Amino acid sequence: MAPYPVALYSCNTSPLFFFSSKSFSLLHSLLLPPHPSSSSSLLTPGLHSSSSLLSSQSAGPFSCCPPRVSTAPVEYATPFPGFDFGHELNRLRALRSRLSSASSLGEKHRVIDADPRVSHFFHSGSAGLLARASGPLGFDSYELFLLKCLVAGGQEHVLGTWEGEVESVRSSVKAALYALVEMIERLDVNGAEGVGKRKIGGCLEDEEVQDLKKLLKTLREMEEFYDCIGGIIGYQIMVLELLNESTLESRTTHWPQHALASIESEFVEIHSPSGIDLSRNTGYASQAALWGIEGLPDLGEIYPLGGSADRLGLVDPDTGECLPAAMLPYCGRTLLEGLIRDLQAREFLYYKLYGRQCITPVAIMTSSAKNNHERITSLCEKLQWFGRGQSSFQLFEQPLVPAVCAEDGQWMVWKPFMPVCKPGGHGVIWKLAYDKGVFQWFYDHGRKGATVRQVSNVVAATDVTLLALAGIGLRHRKKLGFASCERNSGATEGINVLVEKNNADGKWSYGLSCIEYTEFGKFGINDGPVSPNSLQAEFPANTNILYVDLPSVELVASCKDESSLPGMVLNIKKPIVYMDQFGNRHSVTGGRLECTMQNIADKFANTYSSRCYKAIEDDLDTFIVCNERRRVTSSAKKKRKHSDKSLHQTPEGSLLDIMRNAHDILSQCDIKLPEIEGNDKYLDSGPPFLILLHPALGPLWEVIRQKFSGGSISKGSELKVDVAEFLWRDVELDGSLIIEADNAMGSTKLDDSGEPILKYGLRCGRCKLQNVKVLNDGIDWKFRGNIYWKHDVRRFESLKVKLHGNAEFEANDVTIQGNHVFEVPDGHKLTITAAPAGFDAQLIPIAPNLMDTGSWHWNYMIIGTNIQLELVGS
Numbered sequence: 001m002a003p004y005p006v007a008l009y010s011c012n013t014s015p016l017f018f019f020s021s022k023s024f025s026l027l028h029s030l031l032l033p034p035h036p037s038s039s040s041s042l043l044t045p046g047l048h049s050s051s052s053l054l055s056s057q058s059a060g061p062f063s064c065c066p067p068r069v070s071t072a073p074v075e076y077a078t079p080f081p082g083f084d085f086g087h088e089l090n091r092l093r094a095l096r097s098r099l100s101s102a103s104s105l106g107e108k109h110r111v112i113d114a115d116p117r118v119s120h121f122f123h124s125g126s127a128g129l130l131a132r133a134s135g136p137l138g139f140d141s142y143e144l145f146l147l148k149c150l151v152a153g154g155q156e157h158v159l160g161t162w163e164g165e166v167e168s169v170r171s172s173v174k175a176a177l178y179a180l181v182e183m184i185e186r187l188d189v190n191g192a193e194g195v196g197k198r199k200i201g202g203c204l205e206d207e208e209v210q211d212l213k214k215l216l217k218t219l220r221e222m223e224e225f226y227d228c229i230g231g232i233i234g235y236q237i238m239v240l241e242l243l244n245e246s247t248l249e250s251r252t253t254h255w256p257q258h259a260l261a262s263i264e265s266e267f268v269e270i271h272s273p274s275g276i277d278l279s280r281n282t283g284y285a286s287q288a289a290l291w292g293i294e295g296l297p298d299l300g301e302i303y304p305l306g307g308s309a310d311r312l313g314l315v316d317p318d319t320g321e322c323l324p325a326a327m328l329p330y331c332g333r334t335l336l337e338g339l340i341r342d343l344q345a346r347e348f349l350y351y352k353l354y355g356r357q358c359i360t361p362v363a364i365m366t367s368s369a370k371n372n373h374e375r376i377t378s379l380c381e382k383l384q385w386f387g388r389g390q391s392s393f394q395l396f397e398q399p400l401v402p403a404v405c406a407e408d409g410q411w412m413v414w415k416p417f418m419p420v421c422k423p424g425g426h427g428v429i430w431k432l433a434y435d436k437g438v439f440q441w442f443y444d445h446g447r448k449g450a451t452v453r454q455v456s457n458v459v460a461a462t463d464v465t466l467l468a469l470a471g472i473g474l475r476h477r478k479k480l481g482f483a484s485c486e487r488n489s490g491a492t493e494g495i496n497v498l499v500e501k502n503n504a505d506g507k508w509s510y511g512l513s514c515i516e517y518t519e520f521g522k523f524g525i526n527d528g529p530v531s532p533n534s535l536q537a538e539f540p541a542n543t544n545i546l547y548v549d550l551p552s553v554e555l556v557a558s559c560k561d562e563s564s565l566p567g568m569v570l571n572i573k574k575p576i577v578y579m580d581q582f583g584n585r586h587s588v589t590g591g592r593l594e595c596t597m598q599n600i601a602d603k604f605a606n607t608y609s610s611r612c613y614k615a616i617e618d619d620l621d622t623f624i625v626c627n628e629r630r631r632v633t634s635s636a637k638k639k640r641k642h643s644d645k646s647l648h649q650t651p652e653g654s655l656l657d658i659m660r661n662a663h664d665i666l667s668q669c670d671i672k673l674p675e676i677e678g679n680d681k682y683l684d685s686g687p688p689f690l691i692l693l694h695p696a697l698g699p700l701w702e703v704i705r706q707k708f709s710g711g712s713i714s715k716g717s718e719l720k721v722d723v724a725e726f727l728w729r730d731v732e733l734d735g736s737l738i739i740e741a742d743n744a745m746g747s748t749k750l751d752d753s754g755e756p757i758l759k760y761g762l763r764c765g766r767c768k769l770q771n772v773k774v775l776n777d778g779i780d781w782k783f784r785g786n787i788y789w790k791h792d793v794r795r796f797e798s799l800k801v802k803l804h805g806n807a808e809f810e811a812n813d814v815t816i817q818g819n820h821v822f823e824v825p826d827g828h829k830l831t832i833t834a835a836p837a838g839f840d841a842q843l844i845p846i847a848p849n850l851m852d853t854g855s856w857h858w859n860y861m862i863i864g865t866n867i868q869l870e871l872v873g874s
Contacts, residue, residue, distance in 0.1 A: 009506045033311060040164040061337045061749045082373075085244040088154065091115075095152060096230040105142060112148045116455040121151045139216070146219040146232065153236040154409075160416030211417040214851035216722040218421060221399035225432065229562050235401070238562075238592055239409045270497040270523065272538045273512055274617055275624035278473070280463055287865040288625075289464040289700060291471030296350045296358050299470055300442045300450035300550070301343055302433075303502035304337070304426040304597060305376060306398040307366035309456070310577070311638035312479065324372040326455050327379070330636060330651060331692055332791040333657075335455045340386045342461035344758070345695035348724060348745045349703070351760035353867070359757075361445040362630075363394045363438050367423045373397045387758030390618040392445075393666070396436040398428050403701065406572040406589040415581035422576075424452070424545070427595025431564040434557035442550055449474055452546040452597070458654050460545050462661055463632040469625050474546035479604040480552070482512060483545035485629040488648065492517050494598075495525075495539035496624055499605065500619070511605030512622040514542040514598040540626060543633040544598060552621075556603045567599025629659040636789070647679040651789035655855060656682060664689035665701045669728075672712040686781065686788045689717050696724035696745050707871040718779050718793075721802065726873070737775035737800035741765030742805060744840075766804035766854050773815040775800050806851060814839045818826055829855060 014122060028139045054272045095115055102108040150158060159760040223231040229238060293297075309325035316323055319767040326336040343360055350358045367372035377395060380386070384394060391585050400421035403409040412420040433439060442450065451470050453460050460466060473481045484496050494516040497864070515523060531562045557564050572591040579585055604621045617623065626632075634657035640650040647653030656679055663673050682688070691713070695848055698704040710730040717733050723741040747763040777796035780788070797819035803807050805826025814834040821840070824830045831842045846855060856873030 020241070033067060043064050043262050057755050073472065083242055089237060092153065092233055092411060096233045096237060099233065100230065104229065104607075105572065109141070109145055109148070112152055114144065115152045117154065117156075118152050121156055122148065132252045143220070146216060146223055147335060150219060150347070150751065152465060153238075155411045155419075158411055158413055158417065161581070162738050172323065175844045180535050180663060184193055205544060208417065211415070215417040215419070218400060218402075218419070218563065222401065225399045225428070226565075228431070228560055228564050235412055235593060236409065237694070238568060239404050239570060242568070242593070243406065243409055246570070246572070247784060249301060264757060267502055268545045269500045270635060270688040271500060272516070272848075273498040273540065274615070275482075275540065275626040276468075278468055278625055278627040281691050285464045285468050285704070288468035288471040288475075290795075290865060290867075292467030292469070293346070293350055293353060293471075293476045295449075295471060295474040296346060296360065298448045299360060300445065300447040300488055301360050301362045302429070302450050302452045302548075303336075303339060303362065303364045304452070304453060305370060306365045306369070306429075307426065308367075308369040308372075308422055309637070312636070313639040324370045324375060324685075325637075327373070328456075328636060328651070329790050330458065331655070331789065334379065335458070335636070336376065336388075338458060339455060340388075340452065340844065342466075342695050342699070344386070344745060345461070345699045345724075346824060347466065347700065347758050348696045349860075352491050352858070353862060355815060357760055359388055360419050361394065361431065361439075361442060361447060361448075362388075363393050363396070363442070364427045365398050365426070366395055367398045368400060369423050371423075375737045384748075389751065389753075389755045392434075394438055394441050396438060398432055400424070403576045403578075403588075403592045403594050404570075404590050408589065409457055412576060412578070412588060412590060414586075416804055418575055418581075420576060420578045422592045423570075423593030423851045424592065426569075426599040427599065428567050429597050430553055430557035430566070434554055434564070439550055439554040439557070447550060449547060449549050451454060452544070452548060453542050456635040456637045457543065457545070457633050458636055458660065459657055460543070460632065461695060462701055463665075463699065465625070465627050465632050466545070467700070469545065472623060473549065473627065476623075478547070478600045478623050479549045480512075481547035481622065482514070482598070482601075482624045483543055483547075483632055484540040484624050484626050484862070485543065485632040487539065487541040488629060492649070494542035494570045494596075496542050497539060499602075500611075500693055501605070501740055502611070503607075507609060508611045509605040509607045511531050511547075511620060512617075512624055513566070513601045514596065516542075516567070516571075516596055518569055518573055530692070538736055541629070541633065542598060545632065546598060548600075551584055556600055565595045566602060567596030570596050570598065572608070589608075612716055629658050634658070645680065645683065647683070652682075653679055655789040656687055659689065659691060662693060665704055666691070666713070668774055669705050669708040670700070670710050671708060674713075674715040688715050689713060690779070690791070690793070692720045692722075692791065692828065694722045694724060697721065697726060703867055703869065716778060716781055718795075718798070720791075721767075722763050723767050725764050725766040725854065727770070729770040732771075732773045733767045734775055735778035737774045739767050739801045739803070739809070740797055741803040741807075743803075747805070761853075761857075763852055764805035764857075765806065766808040766810075766856065767801065768810045768812075768856070771813045772811045773821075775815065775817040776819060804856060807847065808846065808855060811839075827851065829830075 028864075061359075067523060068703050081289035096114070099108055099109045102111050113122070118203055120148055147159070150156070219232060226232070226235045229235065264589065276284065278288075305326045308324060309328075312325055312328060314323065314325070314328055315324040315506075326334060328335045340362070343362070347360060349356050350356070352741050364376065367374050373395065380390075380393060401424040402419040402421055404411055414420050449470065451466055461485070469481050469483045472478065482496050487493065487495065494514050496512060496514055499509075499511055499513050503509060515525075539608070556566075562568065570591045571595055572589060574591075575587040576588045576590045576592075577585065603621050606616075606620050608616075634648045634654040636651040636654045637649040640647065640652055644650075648658065656676065663676055666673060677686055693704070697707060707726055708728040711728065712732050714734040716734075718736040718738070719733060720738045720740070722744050723739055724745050726739075741764070743763055743765050745764065746760040748758050749762070751757045776798060778798060781793045783794040799816055800821045802807060802821070802823045804824060807823055807826055808829040809822060809832075810829070811832040812834055816832065816839060822830055822832070824843070827846055829844055829846055831844070833840050835841075854873070856871065859870040859872045861868045861870065
């Protein structure tokens with residue numbers, strides 16, 4: 001047989017990899033290569049070339065004639081001419097049906113061996129020899145079945161290609177198989193023949209064996225996780241169905257079958273929902289937040305941290321390795337640390353109100369993308385599980401899924417055995433949590449509901465938003481709740497909608513849900529920038545901040561069909577960018593099968609016998625609360641390009657929103673601050689000031705308002721307060737003031753198992769400033785190396801107060817000018833007062849009977865629907 005070259009191609013016709021040597025992959029060392037003229041040749045390139053809208057609580061969903069979007073034909077591009085979606089889907093659906101009827105692994109082998117594609121690839125009689133050969137390498141019958149599923153799904157190119165002169169004696173499948181068996185029998189399984197790039201029997205290198213094992217791991221995870229839709233075969237069917245959906249010339253659009261697993265409806269309409277506006281109905285917001293605080297012992301916390309966050313471009317400065325979003329250093333700590341600190345602030349508030357310790361169990365979905373799981377685990381271990389105990393955390397790893405070409409669903413490959421894989425979207429979290437026992441783990445901790453928050457959103461815990469959301473959900477026994485806000489121009493985000501559906505049985509169903517921005521076209525919604533008169537502007541933004549009732553969600557997650565994978569979508573609007581094994585960069589039109597966690601709401605629709613024309617949202621099992629956008633969502637999702645004039649979803653933009661929130665709350669405390677203009681004003685100069693307040697100072701703004709009163713903060717000033725027991729009265733700041741405490745909310749003690757546990761209110765650091773002027777040169781705002789969102793800045797001068805242990809600091813009726821560092825040791829109190837030379841500093845020990853409680857503290861009381869503070873002590 002004459003040699004012929006083989007290459008794999010991406011959708012833009014650039015080669016993914018090319019072999020010029022005589023080496024070949026494991027599977028092709030076992031198999032007879034088909035002739036290139038064969039129409040079903042296995043070596044054919046595997047990837048074919050080619051806010052006014054939000055009313056008060058009582059408002060109804062259809063008041064003031066809110067907009068409706070009904071189904072309408074939508075035009076799509078014609079299908080890729082070289083691929084027959086219908087034929088391939090029919091073949092795979094039939095195969096899935098036969099496999100689902102098989103009762104044993106052996107029977108599954110017989111079913112899949114009968115598939116023409118598999119039969120051709122695994123030549124007659126070869127499978128038994130392959131099974132015999134694979135044993136010594138650690139491959140079992142199940143893994144052999146997984147490889148057959150890969151081939152049956154049309155992805156044989158993943159197993160590698162080869163080129164070069166082939167001796168006629170080795171052109172026999174049987175000869176190749178027996179050669180491999182002989183090689184394996186001579187192999188020293190203890191590794192005595194060497195490591196690294198050593199070839200096994202002259203055919204397969206150690207690295208290739210490891211790559212094949214990684215492929216088998218990916219296939220196993222796909223087969224087991226996607227068992228509800230048919231495993232690997234079902235995954236490919238869903239990919240092709242969604243691609244086929246997007247390539248039909250003309251179709252009548254209805255709510256996608258994969259979003260609502262009910263029978264075909266006569267029609268669907270979406271309406272703008274009426275949510276509870278927390279920014280306007282402040283009395284109800286305060287009450288709802290109190291419900292949330294009171295219900296904290298019934299709540300868990302869920303963080304979907306499995307995403308790859310490619311748009312952040314985050315790199316370890318020491319190793320050059322790519323990092324996940326959770327590791328982004330933001331305002332002096334990683335984003336994950338920020339999530340836990342926000343949670344601890346709510347727990348500290350609960351302690352101050354009820355005098356009891358409450359540790360919320362936290363479930364974190366990770367992935368293997370960018371060593372996400374290992375890095376998050378290492379961070380938790382390094383920080384001793386944040387003083388919460390390892391038993392209060394449950395980390396569970398989501399499977400990676402292959403990226404596919406938009407034209408024909410072929411898996412992208414960056415080298416033999418190694419498909420380009422990405423996390424399968426945050427919607428896998430529900431089924432994965434059920435599979436991994438996370439729901440039962442929550443129940444073992446006595447939890448009924450949970451709040452869900454994404455790591456990149458740095459403002460979600462601002463003021464009442466999270467607490468009110470959880471409070472309403474618990475109080476009214478809702479199944480799911482959304483925290484929402486007005487949409488923002490330039491943000492790639494979905495919308496929350498009220499779905500009205502007429503079912504085929506004549507009944508009507510209603511429920512709140514979400515439409516991803518990638519699906520806007522199916523509903524006739526323009527996915528461009530939001531304008532005041534556009535249809536998008538009528539709908540609130542989906543922020544992926546949720547309240548969920550755990551038993552209700554578990555019931556859906558435990559379904560044995562696609563219901564457990566809500567909102568399956570294939571986003572092919574953004575190219576897949578990756579590097580091949582030779583360091584070449586590829587940008588290919590494609591996507592991956594993703595699920596959207598918020599679309600589990602589609603399973604909680606309420607059914608009525610007739611159509612409802614008046615307010616029904618209060619009676620639904622789903623609900624929505626709304627607040628000002630910067631108190632709900634502002635994300636550090638993507639790295640800002642130097643030439644980019646927009647700060648949306650960048651760390652720089654989210655920092656400005658934090659500054660706006662600080663301006664809002666401190667202005668309510670009669671503190672004068674510089675105004676903050678539009679984002680474009682600060683593209684190069686940075687924010688007008690830096691104010692970073694520990695969330696335990698509130699987190700409710702009505703609590704913060706009682707700790708701060710009077711004074712001013714000048715333009716270009718910096719204020720950082722990292723202590724919860726704090727008093728500011730008539731302080732004038734012109735420069736930099738930094739207050740840090742080892743024990744911002746309490747101190748740690750070892751529990752019975754020897755783990756350090758943070759005990760709220762125990763030996764806290766404390767700081768009081770009354771009638772004080774702080775004057776220094778502060779931050780060097782002209783230094784181009786400042787990274788404000790990291791809180792990495794150069795200073796000329798500053799006043800730094802460092803409180804160790806239960807140390808206390810007080811300054812009264814004094815001006816502190818210039819560069820100073822006051823470091824207060826544990827068990828002591830430092831008092832600064834005015835003196836002719838500037839100021840006097842007096843350090844005294846704290847009385848033994850006040851070591852745990854401090855010489856003063858704030859007493860928290862609930863008066864009606866509000867929290868009132870009382871200063872107790874000196």
